[in-house]
Amino acid sequence: MVRHTPFVIRLKDRTVAGSTMQGVELGIDPGSKHTGIAAFSERGGSRIGLYALQLDHRGGQIRDKLASRAALRRGRRSRNLRYRAPRFNNRTRPQGWIAPSLRHRVDGTVSWVSRLSRWAPVTAVHVERVAFDTHLLSAGRPLEGVEYRYGTLHGYEVREYLLAKWGRACAYCGASGVPLNLDHIHPRSRGGSNRISNLCVACVGCNQAKNATPIEEFLTDRPVVLVKILQQSKAPLRDAAAVNATRWALWRALTATGLPVATASGGRTKWNRSRTGAAKSHTLDALHVGALDHVTGWPSMVLVIAATGRGTYARTRADRYGFPRLALPRTKQHHGFQTGDLVRAVVPTGKKAGVHTGRVAVRSTGNFNIRTRHGSVRGISHRHVRLLQRADGYGYTTHPEARNRAAFPPPPEGGGIHAGGN
The missing domain is CATH 2.30.30 (SH3 type barrels.)
Incomplete structure (x- = not known):
């Protein structure tokens, strides 16, 4: 036995002559707070999930500690408790620099890819290089014409972005775990646009009740909800921004390992899950990254790896x-x-x-x-x-793999996104 968690053994009596080794591939679903990693074997376009890891990042803790340290230092200087000569403040950052909280996400993911490569014969890596094309979604491109009616993959990109932005719950009543439709905050019949900032998710009941009513009239008796929706509709998705900021750094770091790296988008991943009937989870997303035909099975348990750090130098x-x-x-x-x-x-x-x-x-x-x-x-x-x-530097727990279906049902054949009747 080489390692307890993940459980690793080394075969010592293997004969090389006449022996063949079946390689495995890795699927990676990078995220702001969690990254899913799946080890699978692939034969003729059909994947079999062998092992599932969920890596919990501590980028938020790193950001908060850096902000706290900066505030403490700023306070000590401003209180004139000691003299400190001013420093030259025109220091440049190296090319490719990203914030420490974002660098941690890249380094942690690459570290576990390297570990798995030492423990198993990894032959290729499939990674989501971008979860959402936020520039395209926010550019005001109308969801109409051929793409609106037949653009299945584009529709999945929009739905997945809005589900993440609104927390997979109805924007009006907060219901979760129910089918959700796309709804225009300002109705199209009253001049509302198809921009992503004018879309939210709503349950069937709220979507039908609102219909073409202006949101100010629909939420007259709930002013707090109205203010929250109007503010959240204009705010960008912070998690998507963090993933997009590290996508190229992660791709370059994975390419530097020498393994073949294939990239795909988050919309493609969700489209794959809808065809295989898999639930929504980080590890199942990792299993469905890239081009595939079938997924015949996956592990029932997930190893959750929480980044805890290795202590502190402070005494x-x-x-x-x-x-x-x-x-x-x-x-x-x-x-x-x-x-x-x-x-x-x-x-x-x-x-x-x-x-x-x-x-x-x-x-x-x-x-x-x-x-x-x-x-x-x-x-x-x-x-x-x-x-x-x-x-x-990591804490280990296990939990069962997700079993529930995604909030959005797959769109009908030849149809577009689920839009409200407004």
Whole structure:
């Protein structure tokens, strides 16, 4: 056994003569908060899902910590508590620079592609290079004519963008888990355009009730909802912006690994899922990236990998003004363990009796906290803890693969997007 999670074994008695090795391919669905990775085998256009990973990024935490550090430094300088000579502020950034929170998403994805390439014979990579063509969607291109009626793939691009923007819930009543239609916020019969900023998602009941009524009249008794819809309709999709900002950097980094890299769009992925009847999830999206004919099966469980970092160099904690308020231990290991190790604790008796497997947070007292998939268990003695895997900057849990269908039913043959009756 080479590794506990993901479980990896090395075959030592394999004979080379007369032996053949079947390669696997990787599908990647990059996202702002989560990235889905699927390992599959492909034969004649038919894919069989073998393993599914969901990588949870911490780009938001990196952004918040950088903003907090900048605010603390700015505050210390402005309070004139110490003198600091001004620095030359005309520093240039290298070509291809992206923000640290975005670079983390690229580096984390490429790191796991490299790991999987060491553990399995990966022969090719399929990746979504762009989830939505936001420039095209926001350019005011009318959804009419041939593309409006017969542009199946283009319709999927628009629907998927609006589902992500409005949280897969009705913009008027907040209903989720029901079929959703596209609705014009300002009705077309009253001069409303087909721009993406004038579209939202609505359940069948709200869509029919609104019909061609101006939104100001339809939401007269709900002014808070009216203000929210008008503001959200003009706001860009931040997650899509983050993905689009890193798409070229991710493609270049994957190409540098030496593996063949094929690209596709998110609309194509959703179109593939509609044909195979798969549910909406990051890992199933990764399995359906690119050109395919059939998907004959996929794993029932998903390994969720949360980026947690490898600790911090700081030896103090700061107060609200940025000054140190307490000292942290100088050593990371206590009783042979350090925070982030994957452990299993078998507690024989007491209120916490049972088997607890998860990521440990060590304490110098010897009473550790273990974060499992069911929650955090506190105060476990180090005598009951056994090491499974050293900390590598990630936390591991599992959850079942999604089973529910997507919110939008597939469009009828020869039809376009689901539009309201306004």
